[in-house]
Amino acid sequence: MIRxxxxxxxxDGNTVLDALDLAVGPGEVxxxxxxxxxxxxxxxxxxxxxxxxxxxxxxxxxRDVTDVPPHRRGIGMVVQQxxxxxxLRVEDNVAFGLKAxxxxxGEIRQRVGEALxxxxxxxxxxxxPRELSGGQQQxxxxxxxxxxxxxxxxxxxxxxxxxxxxxxxxxxxxxxLHRELPDVTILYVTxxxxxxxTLADRIAVLDRARLRACGTPRELYRxxxxxFTASFVGGANLLPVSVGSGEVEFAGARLTVDTAGxxxxxxxxxxxxxxxxxxxxxxxxxxxxxxxxxxxxxxxxVEVGGHTVTADVRELGQPPAHGExxxxxxxxxxxxxxx
Numbered sequence: 001m002i003r004x005x006x007x008x009x010x011x012d013g014n015t016v017l018d019a020l021d022l023a024v025g026p027g028e029v030x031x032x033x034x035x036x037x038x039x040x041x042x043x044x045x046x047x048x049x050x051x052x053x054x055x056x057x058x059x060x061x062x063r064d065v066t067d068v069p070p071h072r073r074g075i076g077m078v079v080q081q082x083x084x085x086x087x088l089r090v091e092d093n094v095a096f097g098l099k100a101x102x103x104x105x106g107e108i109r110q111r112v113g114e115a116l117x118x119x120x121x122x123x124x125x126x127x128x129p130r131e132l133s134g135g136q137q138q139x140x141x142x143x144x145x146x147x148x149x150x151x152x153x154x155x156x157x158x159x160x161x162x163x164x165x166x167x168x169x170x171x172x173x174x175x176x177l178h179r180e181l182p183d184v185t186i187l188y189v190t191x192x193x194x195x196x197x198t199l200a201d202r203i204a205v206l207d208r209a210r211l212r213a214c215g216t217p218r219e220l221y222r223x224x225x226x227x228f229t230a231s232f233v234g235g236a237n238l239l240p241v242s243v244g245s246g247e248v249e250f251a252g253a254r255l256t257v258d259t260a261g262x263x264x265x266x267x268x269x270x271x272x273x274x275x276x277x278x279x280x281x282x283x284x285x286x287x288x289x290x291x292x293x294x295x296x297x298x299x300x301x302v303e304v305g306g307h308t309v310t311a312d313v314r315e316l317g318q319p320p321a322h323g324e325x326x327x328x329x330x331x332x333x334x335x336x337x338x339x
Contacts, residue, residue, distance in 0.1 A: 001025060004056065005057045005058070006020070006021055006056040007019070007057070009042050009054055016039055017042045017043055017053075018210045020039070020043055020210075027184065029186040029202075030187050030188065030201065032187065032190070033193065033196045033205050034206035038207050039210070045156075046058055047073075047187060049065070049069060060151075061151075076144075076148055079157075081161060082141045086128065086129050090116070090125050091112050095112050095147070097147060112147060115143040115146045116143050118146065119139040121143055134166060138158060138170060142174075142177070146177075146181070151183070152185045152187070153187075174199055188200065202217075203215065203220055205228070207228055213225050217233075225338070226339070230269045235272060237272060239307055240265070243259050243266050248268060251306075255332075257336075266337040266339060267337070267339075269335065270336075272299070272310040274330055275330050276313065282330050282332060283329050284328045285326070287325055288323060288324050298316050299311070
């Protein structure tokens with residue numbers, strides 16, 4: 001449904017998107033995940049028609065839309081700051097795109113009602129944006145995008161302006177909407193890994209204008225292809241190791257992991273929640289440098305051979321003291337070697 005064919009975008013000679021090749025299937029939710037200035041919003045705006053590629057082509061289905069103006073692409077878009085018209089009531093905001101298409105009044109009323117009910121805003125049709133909470137305003141923006149019945153929905157960091165509780169609620173709402181609209185293809189821009197892992201069928205990781213990795217959330221979490229992807233998708237301990245036959249060495253400790261295909265030097269990747277406290281397989285000894293209580297867990301930052309190893313362990317009745325010597329461990333199956 002969406003295809004980037006070697007799409008590059010440059011401003012004043014500065015490349016902000018570099019030869020992006022990416023395909024999003026019909027009905028798929030693709031998250032573009034990356035830090036600021038990684039190129040993800042530029043890619044989305046190229047699909048919307050607000051950015052003209054310096055090279056490459058953008059396709060919707062089999063249609064080349066690179067030179068098609070935005071209003072003729074049939075795309076729904078939701079941005080971070082809602083972009084509602086403050087002087088219009090909710091129902092008129094939602095109807096705006098339909099009126100621009102000169103649809104019959106009866107069809108406009110029907111579609112507005114359907115979109116508002118779908119987003120849980122049917123009871124607020126006569127209110128103005130200033131009378132709504134941030135989460136309600138975002139629901140109206142989504143209803144407006146859905147009212148035109150787009151085949152493609154673009155979401156540009158739609159939850160970043162909301163507080164943590166509202167963000168969690170809206171994530172659930174977006175997941176529900178996707179189940180109810182399985183034919184709508186969604187391109188979702190975010191820098192929040194939780195949003196990407198929760199909503200996306202696949203995640204495309206961008207960094208410094210280039211595509212670094214693309215795969216399902218489970219693939220990228222369990223077997224990231226490089227250090228950047230490992231650190232950005234889920235967070236990870238990344239430890240430099242020397243590789244032997246069937247084992248690796250780190251800070252004087254010999255550890256058993258899968259070394260198939262590894263060179264003589266690599267980076268050992270293990271997720272913090274898979275690191276346990278106490279004796280076990282693949283033991284590491286170190287000194288506690290910081291302890292963070294996080295409700296259900298304690299996060300321990302332990303110095304091992306001049307490197308910090310992070311362990312998220314279940315809440316401890318008596319956590320170790322700062323400066324105390326401790327032993328950590330992890331299972332061989334829970335570690336991945338990265339080039």
